[in-house]
Amino acid sequence: MPAGILATLKGGPDPAGPIGGVTSEPALVRRLLIGIALVFLAFFLVLPLATVFVEAFRGGLRTYRAAFQDPDALSAIWLTLTVAAIVVPLNMVFGLAAAWAVAKFDFRGKSLLVTLIDLPFSVSPVVAGLAFVLLFGAQGLAGPWLADAGIRIIFSLPGIVLATVFVTFPFIARELIPLMQDQGTSDEEAALTLGAPGWRIFLRVTVPNVKWALLYGVLLCNARAMGEFGAVAVVSGHIRGLTNTMPLHVEILYNEYNLVGAFAMASLLAGLALVTLAVKSFLEWRYAGSIASASAR
């Protein structure tokens, strides 16, 4: 606002930025800072991304396409899609339930609960994977019991799903909680006085109020679920064609010096990341008001 007034006083927007004159740096300093930031980001963001696609297409389009004829590659893609299709809805239901409890009610221990929900963000994925091995593995606490019951969790799909749920646990909840806290309870209370039952209030009032934040959370959760490497590497056992997700398949091909294959598979994941970033930026730009703070993640 003050910047706007300043710009109006000067007769139009300042080409140097929203804030001009005494509250900005000399043009030379400005250009220098922009230059440093550009070089830094080019080295750290643009070049790695470009490398993925350049290496993937190094052998031409035919070799690139051939990389996806491999049945192990196809099964890795299929497994990754399966895992994401299980993990994202699970965390979505959890996110909605947690946000409803935290945002619509006041109870003791709420801040502890919110801290615990964020906990998986600061735990190393490898440590998370190890925790599941110590619980469900052959030498784990529940291992003998699981073996008797004939249930396999580690080195199979349930373990991969559990590890992925762990690392993506807070994504949707933490998008919903601040937004629903800001929105308060008046819409729901109004619906209640009009006689709507609980589920109807939730589905017709609450969910539409948070739909863009929900979509935002789902997007980030999905990207991480498809790309998770460390936690899944610990629990999967790297069984080709069975428990290899796309990122694990990238690792195997890379270690076999099949660089074109590794980068071809990686290019799919990089494409997913680019689509995620594009949709994310669009949501932030178009629905900024209906997405709570997108910062400090």
Add this chain to the structure above:
Amino acid sequence: MGFRLKRPSALPGFGLSLGYTLFYLSAIVLIPLGALVFRAAGLGLGGILAIARDPRVTAALTTSFGLAFAAALVASLFGLLTAWVLTRYRFPGRRLLDAAVDLPFALPTAVAGIALAALYAPNGWIGSLAEPFGIRIAFTPLGIFIALVFVALPFAVRTVQPLIGEIEAELEEAAATLGAGRARTVLTVVLPPLLPGMLTGFVLAFARAVGEYGSVIFIAGNLPFVSEIAPLLVIIKLEEYDYAGATAIATIMLLISFLALLVINLLEAYARRHLGHA
């Protein structure tokens, strides 16, 4: 309110939603981490310390913590610069660059790992530029550092960026009318309120960098005592069926995570109290 656990509310679904939240939280996060803590308790403090004193383990922990600290520091400085440039200046491609800052969040770590390894290898685009000067980046601790700066960068940028946007221009104008030069205004008026945000970003970046695995192992070279990181050693111990070793290293890393979380909460409480933002 007395001893009531919950303030009365007309809305339904408290029991169901909180019950499910607690169940899911326990099943996915608390019980597995509990299993790790239980295993660690079985080793005892002496047992964990004995494993931590094993030279290879000490070397891996030192490598991980030291390089994560350095990377978080560098990312914080460049993160502040990047956030400042993105928020304060207008230049072509700014929005694209702003979106690109989140790339390390969105790009799967294994993809980042092989890309960085290819880029900084002696025959890669950047590695071949450094090679004539006798600088090897990939397959040395320097490579680990580069990968950790990559993963740490978005934390550093995104924690200070909203704070820079919130700085009131009146304060800067007031400083200028009182005769402060631009450099003095920036140092004494603009930067101090950003400090808690920068620290939060630093701690988040550090916590993430300490535990990072995927983007590091391809560029690291993974030489024991030189370029072996703690998360990799956890996996190696696990593959050798050395559950005690894996548990001990993981427990030390988990402890650091808890400490980081504590520091972040304290910083946020401080910022709320003294600066009026979280």
